Amino acid sequence: MIIDYEEFENSIDPKAYHKGEWRWEEDGCTVTRTSHYSAPGCHDSCGLLAYTKDNKLVKVEGDPLDPAANGRLCMRCLDLVEAANNKDRLKYPLKRVGERGENKWERISWDEAGEMIKAAVKKLEDEGYGHESIFVANGTGRNTVWQVPLVAAALKTPNVGATNLSGQSCYAPRIFGTFAAMGDYLVTDVTQACEKRYSDPKWEVPDVLVVWGNEPLKSNADGFIGHWLLPAVQMGTKIISIDPVLTWWGARADYWLPIRPGTDEALALAWLNVLTQEDLVDHEFINYWCAYYDELKEHVAKFTPAWAAEISDVPEEDIIASARMYGSAPKGAIQWGLAFDTQVSAMEMCVTVTDLMAVCGNIDKPGTMKIIRNAFDVDAGESTSDIFCGSTFNKKLTAAVFGCEGMEFNGSVDSDAVNVAMESGEPYPIKMMWSQSSNALACMAFDAPRTYRAIKDSVEFCVYADPYMTPSAVAFADLVLPVSMSIERDSARTWWTPLRTMKKCTSYYEAKSDEEIVVWLGHLLNPEVFNRWPTAMDLVNDYIETALAITDENGNAVKPGFDLSFDLGADQRDAYDIHTKFRPIDSSKTAFDDLTESSCGYRYDEWNDTYEKYDKGMLRPDGGKGFNTPTGRIELISTVLPVWGIDKYPVHHENQQSVKWLNDPEYRKRYPLYCINGSRSYEFFHSEQRQMETMREFHPEPLVKMNPKTAEEYGLKEGDWVWMENECGRCMQKVTIFEGIKDYCLSAEHGWWFPEQEGAEPNLFGALDCNTNNLTHVYETGSHNIGAPRKTVCVRIYKVRPGDTMPGEQVTRLGGFRDYVNREY
Amino acid sequence: MKGILVSYDFCTGCHSCEVACKKELGLGKEEYGIKINELGPHKYENGKKTGTWEWTFAPMLTKACDLCASRTEQGKMPMCVQHCQAWCMAYGELDELVKKLDGKSRYAFLTPLES
Numbered sequence: 001m002i003i004d005y006e007e008f009e010n011s012i013d014p015k016a017y018h019k020g021e022w023r024w025e026e027d028g029c030t031v032t033r034t035s036h037y038s039a040p041g042c043h044d045s046c047g048l049l050a051y052t053k054d055n056k057l058v059k060v061e062g063d064p065l066d067p068a069a070n071g072r073l074c075m076r077c078l079d080l081v082e083a084a085n086n087k088d089r090l091k092y093p094l095k096r097v098g099e100r101g102e103n104k105w106e107r108i109s110w111d112e113a114g115e116m117i118k119a120a121v122k123k124l125e126d127e128g129y130g131h132e133s134i135f136v137a138n139g140t141g142r143n144t145v146w147q148v149p150l151v152a153a154a155l156k157t158p159n160v161g162a163t164n165l166s167g168q169s170c171y172a173p174r175i176f177g178t179f180a181a182m183g184d185y186l187v188t189d190v191t192q193a194c195e196k197r198y199s200d201p202k203w204e205v206p207d208v209l210v211v212w213g214n215e216p217l218k219s220n221a222d223g224f225i226g227h228w229l230l231p232a233v234q235m236g237t238k239i240i241s242i243d244p245v246l247t248w249w250g251a252r253a254d255y256w257l258p259i260r261p262g263t264d265e266a267l268a269l270a271w272l273n274v275l276t277q278e279d280l281v282d283h284e285f286i287n288y289w290c291a292y293y294d295e296l297k298e299h300v301a302k303f304t305p306a307w308a309a310e311i312s313d314v315p316e317e318d319i320i321a322s323a324r325m326y327g328s329a330p331k332g333a334i335q336w337g338l339a340f341d342t343q344v345s346a347m348e349m350c351v352t353v354t355d356l357m358a359v360c361g362n363i364d365k366p367g368t369m370k371i372i373r374n375a376f377d378v379d380a381g382e383s384t385s386d387i388f389c390g391s392t393f394n395k396k397l398t399a400a401v402f403g404c405e406g407m408e409f410n411g412s413v414d415s416d417a418v419n420v421a422m423e424s425g426e427p428y429p430i431k432m433m434w435s436q437s438s439n440a441l442a443c444m445a446f447d448a449p450r451t452y453r454a455i456k457d458s459v460e461f462c463v464y465a466d467p468y469m470t471p472s473a474v475a476f477a478d479l480v481l482p483v484s485m486s487i488e489r490d491s492a493r494t495w496w497t498p499l500r501t502m503k504k505c506t507s508y509y510e511a512k513s514d515e516e517i518v519v520w521l522g523h524l525l526n527p528e529v530f531n532r533w534p535t536a537m538d539l540v541n542d543y544i545e546t547a548l549a550i551t552d553e554n555g556n557a558v559k560p561g562f563d564l565s566f567d568l569g570a571d572q573r574d575a576y577d578i579h580t581k582f583r584p585i586d587s588s589k590t591a592f593d594d595l596t597e598s599s600c601g602y603r604y605d606e607w608n609d610t611y612e613k614y615d616k617g618m619l620r621p622d623g624g625k626g627f628n629t630p631t632g633r634i635e636l637i638s639t640v641l642p643v644w645g646i647d648k649y650p651v652h653h654e655n656q657q658s659v660k661w662l663n664d665p666e667y668r669k670r671y672p673l674y675c676i677n678g679s680r681s682y683e684f685f686h687s688e689q690r691q692m693e694t695m696r697e698f699h700p701e702p703l704v705k706m707n708p709k710t711a712e713e714y715g716l717k718e719g720d721w722v723w724m725e726n727e728c729g730r731c732m733q734k735v736t737i738f739e740g741i742k743d744y745c746l747s748a749e750h751g752w753w754f755p756e757q758e759g760a761e762p763n764l765f766g767a768l769d770c771n772t773n774n775l776t777h778v779y780e781t782g783s784h785n786i787g788a789p790r791k792t793v794c795v796r797i798y799k800v801r802p803g804d805t806m807p808g809e810q811v812t813r814l815g816g817f818r819d820y821v822n823r824e825y
Numbered sequence: 826m827k828g829i830l831v832s833y834d835f836c837t838g839c840h841s842c843e844v845a846c847k848k849e850l851g852l853g854k855e856e857y858g859i860k861i862n863e864l865g866p867h868k869y870e871n872g873k874k875t876g877t878w879e880w881t882f883a884p885m886l887t888k889a890c891d892l893c894a895s896r897t898e899q900g901k902m903p904m905c906v907q908h909c910q911a912w913c914m915a916y917g918e919l920d921e922l923v924k925k926l927d928g929k930s931r932y933a934f935l936t937p938l939e940s
């Protein structure tokens with residue numbers, strides 16, 4: 001075994017790595033010890049040493065003294081020099097001069113940009129529209145999540161969130177599911193909450209790790225660095241992999257369960273059936289801390305392994321044996337991922353798997369699932385706009401547009417509702433859009449062709465802010481603003497723990513940081529609110545100290561964080577105090593400087609570094625033992641779900657295409673293959689890093705994995721370009737033959753565009769040509785509009801031939817796909 | 826003699842060592858100081874391992890590797906070892922490293938050309 005954490009720590013030469021210093025001179029360069037947190041993007045913040053010279057980043061290496069990543073950067077941050085100094089970077093604000101889509105721009109000043117924005121807002125007001133007719137688009141969880149809602153606050157609109165991310169189908173369902181069952185969130189415990197990391201004497205190695213519906217090594221998603229799991233595996237953790245595609249985990253697993261896409265809930269219910277029928281549960285934990293066990297046992301009695309085997313295409317004996325392995329393990333953890341969210345059973349799936357963790361007592365004990373919150377309670381997110389947008393709050397586009405009943409618990413806008421507003425003008429039209437660090441057309445948006453039409457036809461004024469020109473900006477923007485990279489901004493992060501700062505090391509032409517942009521815009525349009533933050537640095541400090549909370553007219557603190565207990569009326573914590581739990585070490589310094597200089601840019605908090613918090617009175621607002629739920633226990637049958645208008649008994653649902661695939665032989669003949677959309681790779685985070693030469697050297701083109709039998713049947717070989725097509729549209733990727741996938745499944749990549757290609761329409765940097773979202777549709781969602789079928793689309797395939805019409809041409813010039821997809825081939 | 830011990834059952838093929846080294850040595854396209862070999866995925870149909878998967882990644886050193894001489898002189902770790910995301914590489918004296926062998930993983934010693 002190579003991992004020996006103490007030996008590793010002792011082996012780091014404190015002089016060579018300047019232990020305790022945050023900035024020094026070396027080899028003619030200034031070296032800054034800081035953390036990276038987008039741009040370019042990722043959900044994590046690894047500690048690094050940035051070498052800069054003459055206002056330029058010249059070298060990067062990982063910081064072995066950073067306990068969060070131990071210096072082990074992935075290939076993307078190792079290639080940061082190429083990102084920061086890339087020839088494609090935006091240097092100045094740009095105003096569109098040709099037609100939208102022509103990619104013709106003129107350099108303007110920030111002042112002129114400000115005038116354009118002011119004029120657009122005035123026009124909207126003059127025409128009688130409310131500010132709710134402005135949609136602010138955010139991307140995935142990078143260092144824009146707490147800033148972009150402030151763009152909405154500046155523009156006084158409640159409508160901020162993802163673009164055509166139907167069903168909020170990324171991460172949010174897992175949060176909603178655990179909150180419904182137990183009032184807090186859970187992550188696999190591999191010491192990440194403790195500064196001592198793997199030498200923490202409190203920690204124990206998990207006996208079994210279930211890697212379910214994600215490849216954490218490649219995705220690094222949700223604030224979790226996948227390779228954190230590797231030391232545990234070296235120390236003996238056994239693996240169960242639940243994934244239709246073989247991954248590193250599956251190849252090393254005791255059980256690899258290659259399920260039919262979208263049938264995870266059937267399998268989860270069957271696991272619960274085995275655990276309850278065979279009494280492989282932790283009765284002590286259930287007696288003390290859970291409610292409604294008997295009701296759960298009765299509910300899952302009908303979901304036998306034989307029933308699940310039929311649905312999920314996994315042998316019954318493997319379901320039973322793997323459930324026993326998980327249930328018998330003293331310490332089990334479930335590394336859950338995106339596939340939980342990208343299906344219509346998302347809510348059901350997330351509560352069921354929370355139950356799987358709970359009945360085995362795998363809750364907040366060392367080496368199981370850790371209850372986690374943002375360090376020092378610095379929680380600011382999408383709901384920041386709710387408290388600052390003013391009178392438009394009640395006009396927010398929510399699931400109520402679709403007649404969803406029950407209390408609204410989703411702090412973000414409902415993106416299908418935004419699409420309805422764009423296409424139909426109901427309940428009001430969307431006239432203006434602001435997109436910051438989101439390249440929706442190439443990446444996030446379901447049904448990219450429909451998204452293209454919806455935005456282009458409805459939005460009259462559109463601003464894009466990004467470090468690079470993107471296909472989405474070319475298609476839609478009237479004004480493009482240049483954004484700084486991580487290395488060029490003073491910023492801070494709490495997503496779980498530790499609390500970290502990003503220290504500015506260089507500047508780049510006229511690019512502004514996300515913080516600078518929101519403060520600039522706020523002073524321009526909503527000075528009443530934004531006078532609180534004279535500078536971007538004031539905003540960052542306030543974020544750390546108060547998480548941007550306000551005091552209402554009764555003197556109560558109103559906190560913008562995602563906290564359902566607040567919505568349930570139960571949260572009385574710090575009722576009058578707007579401050580977070582952060583306190584500086586050196587009180588003569590600002591919060592940002594204190595963090596950056598007094599503790600090398602990071603600080604761990606005690607709350608997260610405590611186990612069995614339910615037994616210590618740390619979870620409930622009243623300080624009592626137990627969980628933050630109505631009964632004070634983990635509710636194995638949730639009493640919160642009915643309040644949200646969701647059935648409290650979770651069952652398995654199939655998406656519409658799967659129903660047809662299963663029951664209609666004609667349909668299955670037409671679309672015989674499942675396309676699992678969104679396979680990750682080490683080189684890229686979503687649609688980013690495509691400009692970086694080294695990343696493209698390793699991964700030049702989009703790849704679709706295909707079983708050798710499938711390839712043979714269709715006469716395809718390694719490297720052939722193939723069309724994937726269904727009733728929504730088509731896209732092409734390059735075949736790679738892969739044994740570890742069922743012969744009726746394909747696994748395709750997402751987020752592809754080609755910055756080296758023509759940006760103007762029809763090509764749009766090739767963003768529509770290889771886009772697997774051409775195969776998806778909007779408006780099909782799970783309970784309370786949560787969860788949507790992204791990874792369960794059915795397709796047919798055929799070889800790309802010279803002269804075929806490219807999707808870019810089809811979508812931008814020929815009116816979309818509807819005419820030719822029904823033709824026979 | 827100094828070298829690198831790799832516990833390559835745990836190598837994930839993450840490419841960090843490759844990129845870290847390219848940057849350190851200033852190498853261009855298709856040039857490497859260390860390169861990952863990938864075997865599989867393939868399911869055994871013969872022999873004792875029938876029904877199990879082989880999917881193995883393992884690094885090899887190229888002619889360009891100098892064991893990060895200028896870094897180790899300053900007390901720093903070799904770039905590839907420092908960035909190994911799977912914690913599956915260790916640098917040092919081979920007779921010390923050999924003590925880590927435990928039969929629980931496949932191991933390899935990597936030693937470069939002496940310059």
Ligand code: SF4
Nearest residue numbers: 042046073074076077
């Ligand atoms: S890109 Fe890689 S190295 Fe950089 S922060 Fe994300 S996980 Fe860490």
Ligand code: SF4
Nearest residue numbers: 846858890892893905
């Ligand atoms: S020791 Fe240094 S030169 Fe050799 S492969 Fe590793 S990084 Fe490259």
Ligand code: SF4
Nearest residue numbers: 836837839840842909
């Ligand atoms: S850095 Fe480590 S885990 Fe990654 S490819 Fe190299 S040897 Fe393998």
